[in-house]
Amino acid sequence: MIKNLIFDFNGTMIFDSELQRQAWGQMLAQTFNHQMTEHDFQTEIAGRNNSYTFNHYADHPLTTAEAAAFSEKKEAIYREICGQRPDKFCLVAGLKQFLTQAQAAGIAMNIATASEKPNVDFFFDQLGLSQWFDRDQVVINDGALPGKPAPDMFLTALAHVNGLPTETAIFEDSPSGIQAANRAQVAQTILVVEPDAPDPILNATLTINHQINDYQTLFEQL
Template sequence: MMITHYIFDFNGTMIFDSELQRQAWSKMLAQTFNHQMTETDFQTQIAGRNNSYTFDHYANQPLSADETADLSARKEQIYRDICLQRPDKFRLVPGLTEFLDQVKTAGYSMNIATASEKVNVDFFFDQLGLNRWFDHDKVVINDGGLPGKPAPDMFLAALANVQGDPTTTAIFEDSPSGIQAANQAQVAKTVLVVEPNAPTPMMPKTSHIDDQISTYQGLFARLSQ
C-alpha cells in the first residue's frame, strides 16, 4: 500500500541522541534521586516516556505539577547544553534530509509526535531548521494534555492535525513504548529506527514492526510504491 502520511517520533528517530539523553538522564537521576541509571532503567522507564512518568517513578510517589515542571526544566537544560557541545551527535539521521525533501516534493503530509517538551521542540526547530518540512503549530508535544506513549493518543492527534488516514500512514519510532503506541494506532506501517552501535531496544514480544532502518537513504521509494 502506498504511504502518503508520515509521522515521526523525534529523539532517537530523527536524531541519534541516545548517548546525549543517557548522559543527561544519568546526571539528573544521580543529582536528584541518588540513583545510578542502568540500561534497563533507560529502556523501560525513560525512553519514549514523558518526564512526569519518569520523575514519579524515581520519586516513588506522584509529584505536584510544580515539582515536575521544575525537575523537567533542570533535566532539559542539561540535555540542551550537551547537544550544543556535541555537534557530531546533534544532527539529523543520515538520509533524513533527502527523505523529507522527497516526501514534501511528493505533496504528502508529515508531522511529529514527541515526548519532548515545548522548550526542547522550539530548540530543535531553531537549531535544525525543521520548519523547512514541518508546521510547528501542528506538532504534538508533551504538554500533559494527552496520555503519553505507549498510549496511541499522541500519534493519532499528530495524524489528525495533518488530516491523515491511518490506513496510509507510516510511523517512525525507536523506543519500546513508542512502538507499542504506533501498533495501537493501527497504522499501515510501523518502522523501527535503530541507531548503529547503540544497545538494541528491548521490545515486547507482542510488538509488530514492518521495517527496521538505521538510515533513511532509499526508503522513500520503498514506502511510496
C-alpha cells in the same frame, strides 16, 4: 499507499541516545541518588514523558509544579550537552533528502514527541525543521494527552494533517513508541535503530514492518 508520515523525534530523527543517557544519568543521580541502568533507560525513560519518569523514581507522588521543575532542570542539562556535541546533535543520515523527497511527492508529515516545548523550539531553531514541518501542528509533551504507549499523541498528530491511520507510516525507536504506533493501527510501523547503540528491548508481540539505521534508501520501500 502511504500518504502520511508521523515521526517521533529523539532517537528517530536525531541519534541522541548518548546525549539523553548522559543527561538522564546526571539528573537521576543528582536528584534521586539513583544510578541509571540500560534497563531503566529503555523501560522507564525512552519514549516516556518526563512526568512519568520522575514519578517513577520519586519517593512520593510529585505535584505538577515539582515535576515541571525537575523537567526544566533535566532538559536544560540536555540542551547544554547538545550544544557541546554537534557530531551527535544532527539529523540522521539521509533524512534531509528523505523529507524533501516526501514533501515533493505530496506526502503529509508531522512529529509527535515526548519532548517538551523548550526542547521542540530548540530543535526547530537549531536543525531547520520548519522547511518540512509546521511547528504549530507538532504534538508535544504538554500534559494535554496521555504519553506513549497510549496512541493519542500519534493520532492527534495525524489528525492535524487530516490523515487516516490506514494510509500512515510511523517512525519510532523506543519500545513504548512502537507499542503506541501499533495501538494507533497505522499501515506501517518503522523501527529506527541507532548504529552501535544497545538493541531496543522489544516485546515479541509488537509489529514492525521495516527496521532502518538511516533514511538513504527507504523512500522506495513505502
